[in-house]
Amino acid sequence: MALIIEKFSFGVGDRFAHQGKAQLAAIMKAAEQGVEIVPVWNKSNREHQTIGSEIASCRTAADAAVKDLGWKHSHYVDADHINLKIVDPFLSNSDFYTIDVADAIGTPADAAEVDAFIDSIPELIGSLTIPGIDGPLEMTRESIAATANQYLKAVKLAGEIYRYIASKNGEGTFVTEVSMDETDSPQTPPELLVILAALAQEKIPIQTIAPKFTGRFNKGVDYVGDVAQFEKEFEDDLAVIAFAVEKYGLPENLKLSVHSGSDKFSIYGPIRRALAKTGAGLHIKTAGTTWLEELIGLAEADGPGLELAKEVYAKAFENSAALCEPYATVIDIDADQLPSPEEVNGWTASQYVNALRHDPNHPEFNSSFRQLLHVGYKIAAKMGDRYLNMLVQCEESISRNVTENLFERHLKPLFLD
Numbered sequence: 001m002a003l004i005i006e007k008f009s010f011g012v013g014d015r016f017a018h019q020g021k022a023q024l025a026a027i028m029k030a031a032e033q034g035v036e037i038v039p040v041w042n043k044s045n046r047e048h049q050t051i052g053s054e055i056a057s058c059r060t061a062a063d064a065a066v067k068d069l070g071w072k073h074s075h076y077v078d079a080d081h082i083n084l085k086i087v088d089p090f091l092s093n094s095d096f097y098t099i100d101v102a103d104a105i106g107t108p109a110d111a112a113e114v115d116a117f118i119d120s121i122p123e124l125i126g127s128l129t130i131p132g133i134d135g136p137l138e139m140t141r142e143s144i145a146a147t148a149n150q151y152l153k154a155v156k157l158a159g160e161i162y163r164y165i166a167s168k169n170g171e172g173t174f175v176t177e178v179s180m181d182e183t184d185s186p187q188t189p190p191e192l193l194v195i196l197a198a199l200a201q202e203k204i205p206i207q208t209i210a211p212k213f214t215g216r217f218n219k220g221v222d223y224v225g226d227v228a229q230f231e232k233e234f235e236d237d238l239a240v241i242a243f244a245v246e247k248y249g250l251p252e253n254l255k256l257s258v259h260s261g262s263d264k265f266s267i268y269g270p271i272r273r274a275l276a277k278t279g280a281g282l283h284i285k286t287a288g289t290t291w292l293e294e295l296i297g298l299a300e301a302d303g304p305g306l307e308l309a310k311e312v313y314a315k316a317f318e319n320s321a322a323l324c325e326p327y328a329t330v331i332d333i334d335a336d337q338l339p340s341p342e343e344v345n346g347w348t349a350s351q352y353v354n355a356l357r358h359d360p361n362h363p364e365f366n367s368s369f370r371q372l373l374h375v376g377y378k379i380a381a382k383m384g385d386r387y388l389n390m391l392v393q394c395e396e397s398i399s400r401n402v403t404e405n406l407f408e409r410h411l412k413p414l415f416l417d
């Protein structure tokens with residue numbers, strides 16, 4: 001029997017693989033309150049490289065947390081944002097594959113291929129009524145050709161990667177996601193429909209799809225964009241998915257995957273409402289800020305923990321250009337808002353915590369300070385055991401913050417309110 005992921009799944013995992021239990025505890029709290037969400041541990045190749053961790057360590061941390069807490073439901077390990085070049089080391093330890101084809105978006109397809117594709121989906125040309133979408137979608141041969149030129153190559157590549165994984169691990173042994181989020185322009189609902197038709201023709205049994213949504217998804221801070229427009233497009237995407245599942249025989253549990261870049265609080269309400277209205281499932285990745293909860297926990301512990309958290313900031317400040325470079329398109333740091341290391345060195349524990357903790361309404365919250373630390377995990381990685389030992393020493397305040405953050409600020413507004 002094929003491996004089918006549950007209706008609600010939540011991306012967890014953390015840079016240093018020390019907070020597995022604290023994260024799972026939040027998911028168990030949601031289960032106690034009646035919502036079953038399954039954890040999907042993820043850690044991208046980029047994170048592994050920055051930290052110098054073994055790919056397989058993600059599986060070890062996940063399994064250990066599940067065993068220690070006696071979690072009875074499923075859990076998964078996600079080979080996050082893989083392609084043919086980097087997938088091999090994930091094959092022995094992952095059962096969820098996020099196939100990233102964003103780089104192939106925009107590579108024009110052969111004219112003959114585009115024509116043949118359009119001929120295979122005549123039902124999409126003209127006025128198309130989709131249940132759940134106000135007014136018909138209007139598509140023409142030309143508009144579909146434009147979408148095909150943009151995405152057909154990427155879809156074919158996704159097929160190639162899928163078949164490679166299946167040839168190694170066996171069909172039905174893993175969950176397949178296709179991601180197109182790390183690209184410049186968002187995909188509109190009509191584009192998503194054309195993409196899904198193409199994915200179905202490639203016979204990829206996708207269970208989750210990660211489009212790029214409208215608006216900015218900066219790392220570790222809230223959504224920037226038109227929330228009402230997001231809500232409408234999100235609902236239209238759900239309608240398009242339901243339609244494509246029926247029309248093209250895609251897996252019935254196919255659901256949206258939101259690569260949130262963490263902490264997109266202002267779209268949680270719209271997402272929750274849309275799920276309630278349609279009964280749709282959801283996969284959401286928002287794991288990246290667990291590392292910031294570690295810093296908050298260190299600072300809260302005061303003494304040597306706070307000292308280390310200050311040292312991380314000072315070094316991140318010194319190296320900010322290099323740390324920000326790989327994340328340039330997904331952070332907006334205002335250098336004028338960054339406190340000097342001297343200033344931070346004079347802060348109390350609560351000043352540090354208030355500046356960092358993601359409470360946008362708090363007068364001391366500093367979004368630039370937060371974003372710099374968010375991309376600054378390399379500094380902690382370089383500290384090696386000194387950092388890891390301090391995590392153990394300050395475990396009480398850290399795990400409390402990790403669990404509370406995930407439960408109160410993420411799971412509750414998304415699934416329980």
Ligand SMILES: [Zn+2]
Pocket residue numbers: 081179181182210259
């Ligand atoms: Zn992504």
